[in-house]
Amino acid sequence: MRVVSGIQPTGNLHLGNYLGAIRNWVAMQDSLEEGSEALFFLADLHAISQPHDPATLYRGTLEMVAALVACGIDPDRSVLFNQAQVPQHAELQWLLNGTARMGWLNRMTQWKDKAGKNREGQSVALFTYPVLQAADVLLYQATHVPVGEDQKQHLELARDIAQKFNNDFASEDAPVFTLPEPIIPAEAARIMSLRDGSAKMSKSDPSDMSRINLSDDADTMAQKIKKAKTDPEPLPSEAAGLAERPEARNLVGIFAALSGTSVDTVLTQYGGQGFGVFKPALADLLVTKLGPIRDRFVALQSDREALDAILARGAAKARLRGAPTLDAAYTALGL
Ligand code: ADP
C-alpha cells in the first residue's frame, strides 16, 4: 500500500482540524503494515490558484508541519513534505496537461462553485488545479488516497487521466501510472463553535472563544469550555436526547471523540448531570489529551531550524520516490 494525502497549509489550527483531519492521518500512518508507506504533503502550490499573501504562506506551512508532527505524524516513518520543494509535482502536471481534457475540467463542481459567474476572471491555476492534484498522487504510484466527499470527483479525474495516459502512451503490460483507489474515511467528527452550535468551529470565526486552538494553554482551554454556550438542562441518558440541543451535543461529541468512545457511552456516565459537572470533566480531558500535543507544538514552532530540516528531509525522500515515475512519463511521451 502506498497512501498519499495532502492538506492546505493554513495556520491557526484548532480542535476541529485535529479531530476532523489530522488525527485521521495519524491513525492511518499507525495502521500501515510493514512495507507500506504514507506520504503526507502540504499543498502549498495550490495556494497560488487564488489570491494569497506570500508573506504568510510559508509561515502557514511551517505551522502545519509543527502541528502534524506534534499530533503524531512521524517524519521517520512517513514522508512529510511541501509540494513547492518537490518540483516533480509541477513538472508532472505539465506532462498530464497533454492528456487531461478541457471538458473533464469544465465538469468539476469545485471549479464551477469557486469560479461562479466570473470564469473569465479566474486564474488558469484554479481551472487546472485538479490536474496538479492528479500529479500529486500519480507521481508516487499511490494505491490509496483518503478523500472527503468534496474531493471524490477530483480523484475520479486522476484515475481518468492515468487511464488515458496509460492507454495512449504505454503498453498494457507496463503502465506508467497506477490507478489509485479512494479511501473514504469513517464518518469524521464535525466539531461546532463553542459559541454557536449551528456554526462549524473555524479559524475564520472572529471570536477566539468559539474555538480551542492547538496553541491554547491549559487555563485558556478550561476557560473556553467554562464559557461555552449551553442550555440549563441536565444531560440526557441517551444520544437521542441531544437531538434538539446542538451546543450540548457538540460538547458531548467532543468528549466522545477525545476519549475514543461513543456519545452513548459518555452519556451512560454523565446522563442526569448538569454542565457544572460535565464541563470541568471535559476541560480536564481536553488538557490531558491536547496538553502534550500543545507543548510539542509550541516547542517545535519556535524551532525554525528543526522545521526546515524536517521539510528538507521529506522533500529529498519524496524526490527519490517520484523520480522513476517522472522518468517513465517523459520516456513514454518521447521526451
Ligand atoms: P477552517 O474551517 O478552520 O478554515 P479548513 O477549512 O482549513 O479549516 O480545514 C482543514 C481541515 O480540517 C479539513 O480537512 C477540514 O475538513 C477539517 N476541519 C476544519 N474545521 C473542522 C471542524 N469544525 N470539524 C471537523 N473538521 C474540521
Ligand code: NA
Ligand atoms: Na475553511
